Amino acid sequence: MQELTRSGSRVAPSAAKRRLWNQSAITSYGAAVPLAVLIVVLALASPYFLTLVNIRNILLQSAILGVLAFGLTVALIAEEIDLSIGAVEGLTAVFAAILCIQLGVPWPVGALLAVLAGFLIGYANGVMTTVLDIPSFIVTLGTLGIASGVSLRLTDGNSISGFPAGYVVIGRGSLFGVPLSTIALFVLFLIIWFLLRWTRWGLRLYATGGNAAAAAELGLSPARLKTLALAISGACAGIAGVLISARLNSANGSLGQFDLLDAIAAVVIGGTSLTGGRGSILGTLFGVLIMVIIRNGLDLLGVSPFWQTAAVGAMILIAAILHKFAARLGS
Amino acid sequence: MDAIALTNLSKRFGPVTALTDVSLRIGMNEVVGIVGDNGAGKSTLLKILSGFHQPSSGTMSIMGEPVTLTSVQHARLLGIETVYQDLALVKELSVYENMFLGREITRKRLGLLTMLDRKAMRETCAGYLQRLGLRLPSLDCEIGELSGGQRQAIAIARSTFAGGKILLLDEPLAAMGVREGAIILDLIRSFRARRDMTIVIIAHNHAQVLDVCDRVCLVQHGTVTLDKKSEETSVEELMRVICSGYAVSPQS
Numbered sequence: 001m002q003e004l005t006r007s008g009s010r011v012a013p014s015a016a017k018r019r020l021w022n023q024s025a026i027t028s029y030g031a032a033v034p035l036a037v038l039i040v041v042l043a044l045a046s047p048y049f050l051t052l053v054n055i056r057n058i059l060l061q062s063a064i065l066g067v068l069a070f071g072l073t074v075a076l077i078a079e080e081i082d083l084s085i086g087a088v089e090g091l092t093a094v095f096a097a098i099l100c101i102q103l104g105v106p107w108p109v110g111a112l113l114a115v116l117a118g119f120l121i122g123y124a125n126g127v128m129t130t131v132l133d134i135p136s137f138i139v140t141l142g143t144l145g146i147a148s149g150v151s152l153r154l155t156d157g158n159s160i161s162g163f164p165a166g167y168v169v170i171g172r173g174s175l176f177g178v179p180l181s182t183i184a185l186f187v188l189f190l191i192i193w194f195l196l197r198w199t200r201w202g203l204r205l206y207a208t209g210g211n212a213a214a215a216a217e218l219g220l221s222p223a224r225l226k227t228l229a230l231a232i233s234g235a236c237a238g239i240a241g242v243l244i245s246a247r248l249n250s251a252n253g254s255l256g257q258f259d260l261l262d263a264i265a266a267v268v269i270g271g272t273s274l275t276g277g278r279g280s281i282l283g284t285l286f287g288v289l290i291m292v293i294i295r296n297g298l299d300l301l302g303v304s305p306f307w308q309t310a311a312v313g314a315m316i317l318i319a320a321i322l323h324k325f326a327a328r329l330g331s
Numbered sequence: 332m333d334a335i336a337l338t339n340l341s342k343r344f345g346p347v348t349a350l351t352d353v354s355l356r357i358g359m360n361e362v363v364g365i366v367g368d369n370g371a372g373k374s375t376l377l378k379i380l381s382g383f384h385q386p387s388s389g390t391m392s393i394m395g396e397p398v399t400l401t402s403v404q405h406a407r408l409l410g411i412e413t414v415y416q417d418l419a420l421v422k423e424l425s426v427y428e429n430m431f432l433g434r435e436i437t438r439k440r441l442g443l444l445t446m447l448d449r450k451a452m453r454e455t456c457a458g459y460l461q462r463l464g465l466r467l468p469s470l471d472c473e474i475g476e477l478s479g480g481q482r483q484a485i486a487i488a489r490s491t492f493a494g495g496k497i498l499l500l501d502e503p504l505a506a507m508g509v510r511e512g513a514i515i516l517d518l519i520r521s522f523r524a525r526r527d528m529t530i531v532i533i534a535h536n537h538a539q540v541l542d543v544c545d546r547v548c549l550v551q552h553g554t555v556t557l558d559k560k561s562e563e564t565s566v567e568e569l570m571r572v573i574c575s576g577y578a579v580s581p582q583s
Contacts, residue, residue, distance in 0.1 A: 024423075024425075024473070197447075198446045198447050199445070199446065199447060200435045200437060200445070200447060202447075203424070203428060203432065203435060203447060204432070204433075206421070206423060206424060206428075207421045207424060207428075207432050209423075210421040210422060210423035210424060211419070211420070211421045211422065211423075213417075213419070214417075214418075214419035214420060214421055215421070215432070215433075217419045218419065218432055218433035219404075219433050220432070220433055277421065277422075277423035277424075278423050
């Protein structure tokens with residue numbers, strides 16, 4: 001590195017000034033606006049919306065979708081997609097049930113092994129994507145099929161119920177009135193936020209997703225970064241599997257099969273780009289809350305579930321259009 | 332001592348001869364423009380200097396030391412930095428993030444966590460760009476928000492900040508308007524004024540090359556057919572030689 005003469009140099013004020021309003025700020029905070037509007041509207045429309053019971057409900061429902069969406073955000077930042085998250089969630093739930101209930105493995109070990117299994121499936125996705133150079137869309141579509149088939153076969157289409165009490169606490173317990181799964185979500189949020197924002201790895205992940213060729217030219221290893229991103233996505237799916245099976249106190253082969261699209265919707269609403277290099281875990285958190293609150297609010301207002309599905313679809317389109325406009329505004 | 336000395340350098344790609352017997356000396360901290368028509372061999376010459384291609388025959392010395400460059404990384408270790416037209420910038424990252432990508436400044440927290448030191452990176456970047464006289468709307472803007480000229484300038488600044496002593500620029504002014512090009516020309520002038528960087532520029536615009544370079548070399552059919560100090564030649568002479576195809580002066 002060259003010697004820098006910083007002292008006594010004339011200051012170029014325009015360059016030194018810190019600017020808060022840029023593209024990544026729009027990505028991170030853009031979804032906060034519709035979220036706030038949604039909360040105000042629902043608070044006015046329904047007297048039940050802001051009750052403690054309902055807030056707790058929203059937090060509980062956000063936990064599992066949130067964990068999945070966080071992992072997916074990491075994968076998308078690296079310009080990869082993970083379609084297997086819902087199926088891996090189901091498979092790891094079944095895996096935990098077999099370990100803890102049928103094989104009598106101590107529940108903390110069973111839970112950890114389930115998360116590890118998710119990590120390994122994600123790692124395998126990553127290796128196939130980068131080493132064999134097959135698009136992650138195809139690779140994870142394959143593992144989606146394998147994972148859901150295997151979990152259905154393992155359970156023969158039935159449920160496995162009766163987890164040890166300690167395991168169930170993960171999904172149902174709370175600390176000072178806050179559900180443990182919400183606390184888990186918050187801790188995971190902090191870890192991933194720190195990784196993305198404050199580590200070398202995070203910066204290089206954005207670089208890889210934005211311009212893999214440039215990253216390689218600078219001596220980074222895009223393949224390794226992408227592999228780890230998909231492994232993190234798998235591990236998050238494993239955590240979601242533990243949370244859902246603990247909350248239900250059972251597992252079956254079809255758990256999680258509808259969660260993939262909700263997670264994609266939440267991530268997109270949160271401003272993460274499907275073309276890589278742009279995304280924020282805070283935005284995803286807002287996106288998750290928007291998804292859960294829309295469903296919850298429409299329930300409270302007595303809207304038919306059919307319309308709810310349509311409303312979620314409309315929300316994705318509106319979010320995509322708003323982000324497009326915000327991006328134009330920002331540049 | 333010469334920064335770069337090429338002696339009887341040739342490069343063949345199978346049956347095609349791209350360079351024949353090129354001998355060229357570039358002095359320390361000299362700014363040299365390589366001009367020539369498309370397909371004349373100037374890009375091949377630059378790629379040999381950057382370590383991307385290996386010459387078929389002939390020898391090369393860098394800073395007085397005979398070397399055989401084996402790769403771009405090898406050249407980089409010797410202080411040769413190349414800025415290609417694709418620039419290798421990440422448009423989603425900010426200016427300072429791009430400057431430090433791959434060699435980030437970090438600090439230890441609690442003895443365990445190695446954190447990015449964004450403040451230090453930002454300040455170092457601001458100081459360096461200021462020293463180069465580069466002005467940007469903000470260090471926090473993403474590369475994608477900058478103009479073509481500003482991006483090129485950032486790519487050049489990153490290369491020189493990396494500790495390069497020899498800077499190779501591949502068509503830095505291509506597809507750029509007058510105002511955009513001026514940013515790059517000013518940057519090259521500021522290096523030239525400080526005399527702390529050897530720069531080799533490939534360009535098409537002869538007037539701009541004569542304006543910012545100490546010397547200009549014309550490459551035709553794989554050989555250097557004209558090599559003069561900028562003030563001793565002119566756009567007219569260059570055009571005449573290119574159109575006639577005759578060598579006017581031998582190696583000076």
